[in-house]
Amino acid sequence: xxxxxxxxxxxxxxxxxxxxxxxxxxxxxxxxxxxxxxxxxxxxxxxxxxxxxxxxxxxxxxxxxxxxxxxxxxxxxxxxxxxxxxxxxxxxxxxxxxxxxxxxxxxxxxxxxxxxxxxxxxxxxxxxxxxxxxxxxxxxxxxxxxxxxxxxxxxxxxxxxxxxxxxxxxxxxxxxxxxxxxxxxxxxxxxxxxxxxxxxxxxxxxxxxxxxxxxxxxxxxxxxxxxxxxxxxxxxxxxx
Amino acid sequence: xxxxxxxxxxxxxxxxxxxxxxxxxxxxxxxxxxxxxxxxxxxxxxxxxxxxxxxxxxxxxxxxxxxxxxxxxxxxxxxxxxxxxxxxxxxxxxxxxxxxxxxxxxxxxxxxxxxxxxxxxxxxxxxxxxxxxxxxxxxxxxxxxxxxxxx
Numbered sequence: 001x002x003x004x005x006x007x008x009x010x011x012x013x014x015x016x017x018x019x020x021x022x023x024x025x026x027x028x029x030x031x032x033x034x035x036x037x038x039x040x041x042x043x044x045x046x047x048x049x050x051x052x053x054x055x056x057x058x059x060x061x062x063x064x065x066x067x068x069x070x071x072x073x074x075x076x077x078x079x080x081x082x083x084x085x086x087x088x089x090x091x092x093x094x095x096x097x098x099x100x101x102x103x104x105x106x107x108x109x110x111x112x113x114x115x116x117x118x119x120x121x122x123x124x125x126x127x128x129x130x131x132x133x134x135x136x137x138x139x140x141x142x143x144x145x146x147x148x149x150x151x152x153x154x155x156x157x158x159x160x161x162x163x164x165x166x167x168x169x170x171x172x173x174x175x176x177x178x179x180x181x182x183x184x185x186x187x188x189x190x191x192x193x194x195x196x197x198x199x200x201x202x203x204x205x206x207x208x209x210x211x212x213x214x215x216x217x218x219x220x221x222x223x224x225x226x227x228x229x230x231x232x233x234x235x236x237x238x239x240x
Numbered sequence: 241x242x243x244x245x246x247x248x249x250x251x252x253x254x255x256x257x258x259x260x261x262x263x264x265x266x267x268x269x270x271x272x273x274x275x276x277x278x279x280x281x282x283x284x285x286x287x288x289x290x291x292x293x294x295x296x297x298x299x300x301x302x303x304x305x306x307x308x309x310x311x312x313x314x315x316x317x318x319x320x321x322x323x324x325x326x327x328x329x330x331x332x333x334x335x336x337x338x339x340x341x342x343x344x345x346x347x348x349x350x351x352x353x354x355x356x357x358x359x360x361x362x363x364x365x366x367x368x369x370x371x372x373x374x375x376x377x378x379x380x381x382x383x384x385x386x387x388x389x390x391x
Binding site: 041042043052112114119121122175176177178180181182183192193194196197 | 380381386
């Protein structure tokens with residue numbers, strides 16, 4: 001009976017995985033069409049503004065990742081269930097990737113528009129801090145003490161690190177920066193974005209988020225297997 | 241007798257672990273303190289990313305080595321550049337005050353855009369002319385489609 005249930009849940013999981021994969025692929029094609037063909041060119045920034053549809057969704061994922069890592073870490077500290085630690089670890093890896101991409105796509109956009117690759121404005125500096133938070137988290141996971149202690153230390157880094165995400169978001173409001181004030185989102189000034197650009201932006205946000213869920217769920221499954229294998233190995237060691 | 245020895249060695253081991261922990265705690269505290277101090281010092285200076293032209297007007301020019309950033313809009317008629325020279329003379333304004341500035345070097349494409357806000361990195365000379373070393377163009381916070389007939 002349990003075997004049937006297990007097989008059934010495996011099938012469901014595979015079905016969900018394939019659905020996410022096909023959905024991501026379809027959405028990527030639509031988004032690319034919107035960004036490069038459908039969307040009008042910006043009157044002031046010209047062709048370079050099109051990176052906006054990639055840069056902002058990436059920034060959203062980079063910032064939300066640290067929040068996910070922190071929530072999963074808090075749940076791990078609360079429940080002591082390894083599943084949460086695995087989720088935190090898997091998310092941190094993607095967070096690191098997206099934090100790197102925020103800085104790279106930002107620099108590529110800043111050069112033609114601002115005239116510099118980098119400037120020490122508050123939004124850039126706090127994003128760099130986020131990158132260092134991910135880096136220290138992953139360094140700890142690679143070289144720190146093994147086992148429960150490592151997971152706990154890492155959880156504390158994540159909990160402290162998550163404070164940075166709202167600071168990055170609100171930097172434009174709190175300090176003078178080279179970034180424009182909010183073009184979209186809850187703090188936007190009205191009419192900040194052309195309607196066609198808004199559609200492309202929203203579709204791109206959905207695309208990146210779906211792709212993120214697909215990638216993360218797969219990384220999480222691999223991490224789960226690694227942990228389970230590790231636990232089995234520990235059990236064998238105890239028996240011996 | 242051997243039991244006592246084990247106990248003794250166990251105790252010394254516990255002591256060793258606890259002194260190690262104290263050392264770790266102290267170094268962590270020192271590091272955290274240093275980090276907070278640096279963060280505080282850095283934030284004091286860095287939270288003001290740039291001054292407006294009006295604020296910069298009041299800055300004492302005797303300390304002319306001091307690097308700062310000043311932001312304003314270009315006064316379109318003020319821009320001059322000699323033939324075969326990279327040295328540009330122009331004025332920035334915040335609507336009320338204007339400031340003379342000199343920049344030697346390339347200028348970003350959006351420098352002359354009427355919607356652009358310009359941030360100059362540099363220092364004031366004694367005659368209160370701003371000598372810019374870097375030009376950063378702050379882009380407009382509105383994205384509008386280019387007119388069909390323009391493209």
